[in-house]
Amino acid sequence: MVKNKTRAAYIQQIEELDGLVSRLGEVVVAAVRATGHALGEADEAAARGVVEGRGSADRLHRSVEDSCMGLMLLQQPLAGDLRLVTASFRMESDLARIEEMAVDIAQLAPDVIGKRVPPTITGDLAMLSAQVATMVESAVDAFSRSDADAATAVFPLDNGVDASFGKIRAMIVDNLRSDDSFADVAAELLMIAKYYERMGDHAQQVADWAIFRTTGLYRGRPMGEDSLDQADWSAR
Amino acid sequence: MDEMDDNLTESAPAAGARATVTPAAGGAEVVARDVDLFYGDHQALFDVSLDMPANKVTALIGPSGCGKSTFLRCINRMNDRIAGCRHTGSITLDGQDVDTQIDEYLLRTRVGMVFQRPNPFPLSIFDNVAYGPRRHGKPSREALRQTVQRCLERVGLWDEVKDDLKKSGLGLSGGQQQRLCIARTLAVDPQVLLMDEPTSALDPISTSLVEDLMSDLASDHTVIVVTHNMQQATRVSDYTAFFYMGKLVETAPTTELFSRPKEKQTEDYLTGRFS
Ligand SMILES: Nc1ncnc2c1ncn2[C@@H]1O[C@H](COP(=O)(O)OP(=O)(O)OP(=O)(O)O)[C@@H](O)[C@H]1O
C-alpha cells in the first residue's frame, strides 16, 4: 500500500516497536510466573532462571527505549503512532519495575525455600503471583490489541491482589506470634508479598497506557491539553 | 497568474476606500458554509463548511492538490480573477458575505495575504510598507512614518532595517523579505491574514521568526495558514483542518487532531499510510 521507501521503513519500525513491546510483556509475565512457581514448588532452579534471564530482558528493555527515542528523534510520529511511541516509552518503565521486583523475589527465594514455612503461606504467595501475572498479562494484551475495555477490566483485579496481600501479611503476623523461629523468614516473606502487591499497581499503570494508546486519554486527560484547561475538560 | 499581480491588487485597494475603513479592533471570525467550487467543470471543493475563529490560528493541511490554496483564495476573492472559477455556498467575515456584502477593494484591506515566495515590490523598504496606506488615502508624512515603524516593529524588522529604509526591499534576505511582506500587509490594518505556505522557502531560523509572528499576530488578527509542515501546524495553530480531494475531512483543536484524529483518512495522512 505504501510505496514510498522511507515511509515503508518508518511503518516497519513502528510495527517492530509494537512487536518488541508485546515480546517484552511476555518476558516480564513469564518472570513473574516463574517466581510463583519457585515459591510454590520450592523450585530453586526456576528462581535461578529468573535471575539469569535478566540479561536478555535488559536487552529487550533497551531495544524498546532505543526504538522509541529513535522514532521520536527522526520521525516525529503523529496520531496513533505518536500514542504508540509515547505509551510504549512509559509502559516500558513500568514493565522494568515489575521485572526488577521479580528478580528481587527470585533472589530472596533461596532464603525461603527449605526453611520451615507453612505451606499455606507459600501456597498463597504462589496464588498471589498468579493473580499479578494475570493482571500484567491482561494489561499488556490490552495494549497490544488496542482494547480500552479490556484494559479497564484490569483495574478491579487489583482488589484481589490487595486482599491476598492482606491475608498473607496476617498469616505472617500470626506465625510470628506462635513460633519464634519463624522470625528468620518472616521479613523475606513479607518483602516478597509486598513486591507482588506493588507489581499490581504497576500493572494498573500498564492498563492506563493501554487506554492512552487506544483513546489518547491518560486517566481521562487528553494529550497536549494545558493542565489549566483541565477544569474545562472535565466539565465537558 | 502572477503572484506579484495578486499582491499588488491585494495591497492596493482603490483610492477613496479609506473613508470606510475603520481600524481593525481585532480579528474577524471567518465562516465558510457549504462551499462548492469549480474551475470550469472541474470541481475543486466539495461542500466545505469551516469556522475559523477570530484571533486564533487555523492551519489548513492536506496533500498537494486537495484544495487548500483554492479555499484560501475564496476568503479574499482572489479566485474571482481566475476565468471560469465559480463557487456556491458562502464565506462570511463577522457575518458579512465576502462575495455580496463587502466591496472587493475593502475586502482586500480587511483580508491580507502572504505568499510562499516572499515578493517585495521593487521599491525601498519604506515604500513597500507605505504602499497600501498611500494607495487608499493621503496619510501625512508623519502618519506614514509612524505606520511604517509600527509595522516593521511588529514583524521584528525595525532594528534590522531602520537605518536602511531607503534601500531596496529586494536586497534583504529571504526571511527578512517575508517579514517585510507581512509588514506591508499589516500596514492597511487587516483583520484576517491568509498565509499560503509562508515559510516553505525559508531557513529554520527565519521560519521560527515567522512562526513566532503568526502566534503574536493572532492576538489581534485571525490567522489562516496553509502548511505542509505538520510540526509547524502543531507549533503555531489553535485549530487544524484536514482537506483531502477537495473535501474537508476533519477539523479539531490542533492538539486533538494530531493526537487522536477521528477519521481514518486523517490518521492515515498523519502517519504516512497514504500511498
Ligand atoms: N487556476 C486553476 N485553474 C484550474 N484548476 C486549478 C487552478 N488552481 C487549482 N486548480 C485545481 O484545483 C485543485 C486544488 O488545487 P489547489 O492549488 O487549491 O491545491 P493545494 O491543496 O493548494 O495544493 P498544494 O499543496 O500543491 O499547493 C487541483 O486539482 C488543481 O489542479
Ligand SMILES: [Mg+2]
Ligand atoms: Mg497550494
